[in-house]
Amino acid sequence: MSKAEFKYENQGNGELQDLIKQAFTCLACGKCSGGCPMVYLFPEQYNPHKVLDKLVENPEEALASKEIWFCASCYKCHNKCPQGIELPEVFLKLRRIALKQNGMGNLRVLIDDLHGRIPFYKLFFRVCYHPEKIHLGKVELDSLFEKSASEYKLEQIPSTREKIAIIGSGPAGLFAACELRRKGYQVTVFESRQKAGGMFQLTIPEFRLESEIVDQNIDLVKSLGIEIKTNVRIGKDILFNTLFEDGFQSVFIASGAHRCLHLNIEGENLPQVMTSLEFLEASKSGILKAVKNKFVVIGGGNTAMEIATSALRYGAKEVCVLYRRSKDEIPADINELREVEEHGVKIHYQVSPLRFIGDEKLRGIECIKMELGHPDLSGRRRPVPIKASNFIINADMAVVAIGEKPDLGYLPDEVKLNKNGTISINPLSMETSMKGVFAGGDVIWGSASVAEAIMAAGRAVDGMDQYLIEKRKA
Numbered sequence: 402m403s404k405a406e407f408k409y410e411n412q413g414n415g416e417l418q419d420l421i422k423q424a425f426t427c428l429a430c431g432k433c434s435g436g437c438p439m440v441y442l443f444p445e446q447y448n449p450h451k452v453l454d455k456l457v458e459n460p461e462e463a464l465a466s467k468e469i470w471f472c473a474s475c476y477k478c479h480n481k482c483p484q485g486i487e488l489p490e491v492f493l494k495l496r497r498i499a500l501k502q503n504g505m506g507n508l509r510v511l512i513d514d515l516h517g518r519i520p521f522y523k524l525f526f527r528v529c530y531h532p533e534k535i536h537l538g539k540v541e542l543d544s545l546f547e548k549s550a551s552e553y554k555l556e557q558i559p560s561t562r563e564k565i566a567i568i569g570s571g572p573a574g575l576f577a578a579c580e581l582r583r584k585g586y587q588v589t590v591f592e593s594r595q596k597a598g599g600m601f602q603l604t605i606p607e608f609r610l611e612s613e614i615v616d617q618n619i620d621l622v623k624s625l626g627i628e629i630k631t632n633v634r635i636g637k638d639i640l641f642n643t644l645f646e647d648g649f650q651s652v653f654i655a656s657g658a659h660r661c662l663h664l665n666i667e668g669e670n671l672p673q674v675m676t677s678l679e680f681l682e683a684s685k686s687g688i689l690k691a692v693k694n695k696f697v698v699i700g701g702g703n704t705a706m707e708i709a710t711s712a713l714r715y716g717a718k719e720v721c722v723l724y725r726r727s728k729d730e731i732p733a734d735i736n737e738l739r740e741v742e743e744h745g746v747k748i749h750y751q752v753s754p755l756r757f758i759g760d761e762k763l764r765g766i767e768c769i770k771m772e773l774g775h776p777d778l779s780g781r782r783r784p785v786p787i788k789a790s791n792f793i794i795n796a797d798m799a800v801v802a803i804g805e806k807p808d809l810g811y812l813p814d815e816v817k818l819n820k821n822g823t824i825s826i827n828p829l830s831m832e833t834s835m836k837g838v839f840a841g842g843d844v845i846w847g848s849a850s851v852a853e854a855i856m857a858a859g860r861a862v863d864g865m866d867q868y869l870i871e872k873r874k875a
Contacts, residue, residue, distance in 0.1 A: 500535060703848075725784040
């Protein structure tokens with residue numbers, strides 16, 4: 402037992418003692434830091450495994466530090482950790498303890514740091530930091546943002562450099578636009594929807610992110626001298642190659658993944674069966690007022706888990722999730738699984754739907770049990786139907802949340818795609834197979850957190866800047 406463990410065991414602080422024990426198992430291999438979006442954004446201020454070192458050596462110093470506030474809960478570190486340490490959960494619990502002991506001082510410092518690095522910092526904080534999990538209400542949040550002193554560092558830089566086009570106004574597109582503008586480039590963002598903001602505007606529930614705050618942050622981005630053109634569909638209103646003819650010297654593709662995957666089974670077109678994005682957009686817009694009694698979600702990712710908990714909020718009496726593999730293979734982050742289970746959501750593992758039952762109204766879902774065979778191309782064991790294991794689950798409403806993929810039909814053949822439909826890129830420069838064309842966010846990963854999208858956008862900005870510097874010299 403370390404000195405810190407002994408001290409906090411005798412003080413009766415069991416939660417802190419448990420966190421110290423977890424930190425003590427860290428191998429200091431650094432895998433948590435490699436690829437961490439927050440390390441990318443704040444390389445001089447944040448290193449996850451060093452925070453764990455501090456927690457073991459001096460817990461009070463760790464609790465009083467601002468480092469415990471940087472983690473944005475993307476869970477990349479947990480997926481890479483050979484010891485299986487759930488760092489985001491460790492940091493979340495440390496924050497709760499720190500708030501009780503030390504107040505909101507270091508949280509305000511974090512907000513200041515975010516404000517100086519990300520112009521839409523309010524959106525970033527509310528989506529990535531889950532303030533409700535550290536029991537921050539509207540009053541505390543308003544206080545945090547009102548007292549932020551830093552400003553996004555954009556001195557009066559004239560637009561003297563080349564024109565750059567950005568396709569998509571989600572997290573990756575907005576961050577790339579701001580960083581490019583800071584370097585003096587003339588930036589135009591093309592958004593196919595009526596309002597800019599991407600996932601911020603469309604799919605984050607209103608109780609987590611009010612539309613008013615999204616609009617305020619979009620206005621802030623525009624105030625930096627960035628032009629945002631909405632209701633413009635690349636490939637229809639403007640052809641992709643026309644962008645270069647119009648004087649744009651480089652293009653950044655950040656159009657997201659808005660094409661939902663389907664089961665392609667009987668009854669999927671019933672009105673009570675929705676796709677994940679249909680449900681989230683209906684929730685965000687206020688069209689969805691309530692849900693039916695028995696609500697079923699099909700899928701095993703984070704989006705499926707968020708929809709399951711949202712259904713409870715909208716009045717569902719019984720919510721279950723159907724996933725065709727086992728708990729070991731489920732792609733949802735461990736914290737998302739823990740949350741839905743705490744809310745009473747039942748997850749049926751190794752179950753796959755065969756058809757939706759109903760004439761004009763959904764009544765149930767015929768399912769079949771699965772067993773796991775040999776690994777498939779994803780590395781996970783392939784689900785195989787078990788003969789004569791069919792059964793029916795009663796359902797009044799269902800959401801198919803088995804994934805989304807980018808809709809990239811507007812791209813020319815010069816932009817090569819991967820087998821899964823995402824854009825193939827150079828991972829260092831983020832450049833595609835077409836010269837001067839770069840990509841980031843969901844179009845290269847299929848699904849990414851806001852923090853990961855911002856990191857990809859930052860790397861793409863560096864790549865575009867270097868590309869244009871070399872082009873000037875030629």
